[in-house]
Amino acid sequence: MPDQEQATGPQAPRPDGRGLVAGVQRSAEPGVRRRDEPGVLRLGRRSFGPGEFAVMAIVNRTPDSFFDRGATFATEAAYDAIDRAVADGADLVDIGGVKAGYGEPVSEEEELRRTVxxxxxxxxxxxxxxxxxxxxxxxxxxxxxxxxANLINDTWAGSDPEMPAAAAEAGAGLVCSHVGGLTPRTDPHRMAYADVVADVIRTTTGLAERAVAEGVSRDAIVIDPTHDFGKNTLQSLELTRRLDELTATGWPVLVAVSNKDFIGETLDLPPGHRGAGTLAALSVSAWLGARVFRVHDVPAARQALDLIAVLRGAALPAGTRRSLA
Structure with missing residues (x-):
């Protein structure tokens, strides 16, 4: 592993604000990568190379979020959540102004008021x-x-045909998703696929290539299998165990599994009690090559992903004195 420094002695985990806990050594510092280096994801002033895991903290500006029930709807509470997420090691924050599922209608004007x-x-x-x-x-x-904003997270898979052009005009990246043809804010019902993974790959990579054609930078595009959207629990589980087929496309893969229903149904647990299951799904996804992780619990995700990075050989431990001193 070139360019890595020797790990120092043991220390308490302290997020460095750029990815790994303080002391864990990475192969290169963010922001200094060659423009032509393959596999690098570039968003805003940050760059994430192969093997680096980016944690995306969820901050919902909605009063009816399924998980926090509006805990960050108020402006100051939302800013406090952003500050905590950064301190805990988040690389990105994802701001939502409209609840994903069923709920009160939210006009475009109201969404703008909550976000801009x-x-x-x-x-x-x-x-x-x-x-x-x-x-x-x-x-x-x-x-x-x-x-x-540096990234547009289009969870509803290009339902608005102007979305790629809008992202390109803003100089932003784009998340290309899969929802099985559903319209925004609708839940799946008896969704059927000959092969759900093949359908996800075909849809997301097609949207990604279209985004490039519309002017979005190729190195600022992420594909998202979009667990639970347009899928039942068995289909979301299948996507998780076969995620390496998505990562093999070469497009950076985002996973948004945090506290999702497929975890809840698998373990028979309600929202708020799915943390361990979430970490398990995140760890499997990271091992299979996912790059960006949308989460509610930043410290737990950061620590789990830092360990996976070391296990995969992309980083060195914070300390290695045990049995050596």
Whole structure:
């Protein structure tokens, strides 16, 4: 592993604000990679090479989130959550102004009110932080891009045909998702695929190539199998165990499994009690090559992913004195 420094002695885990806990050694510092280096994901001022795991903290500006029930709907509470996520080692934050599933209708104007000024405020507070916005509306993508967003998380798989152009105009990256043809904010019902993994690969890579054609930078595109969206529990489990087939496409893969229903149904647990299952799914996904991880619990995810990075040989331990001193 070239360019790695010798790990130092044991120390308490302290997030370094760029990925791994303080003391864990990586192969290169962010932001100094060659422009032509293959496999590098570039978002805003950050770059993530192969083997580096990026943690995306979820901060919902909604009063009816399935997980936190509006805990970060208020502006100051949301800013506090951003500050904590950064301190805990998040590389990205993902801001959502509309609940993904069923709920009260949210107009475009209201979504803009919840997101645009907030994104501008985050950019002022954290100039180097990668800001993602979860939206399916191209008009919102344009406005949040102008306010400082670096990534558009289009969870509903291009339901708005103007989305790639909007991301390109904003100079932002794009998450290309799979929902099996569902329209926004609808739940799956008896979804059937000849091969769910093949369908996900065909859809997400097709959207990614279209985004490139529309002007989005190839190294700022991520594909997302979009667990539970347009899928039942068995299909989401199949995607997880075969995630290496997605990573083999060469596109960086994002996984958003945190506290999802497929984990809850598998373990018969409600939201709020799915943390261990979430970490298991994240760890398997990381081992199989996923690159970006959208999570509620940043410290737990950061520690789990840092260990996976060491196990995969992409980093050195923080300390190796046991039986050696």
């Amino acid at each position: 000024d907030f994104v501008a405020g985050i950019r002022e507070r954290h100039p180097d932080l990668v800001i993602s916005v979860d939206t399916y509306r191209s008009a919102v993508a344009r406005r949040v891009g102008a306010a400082g």
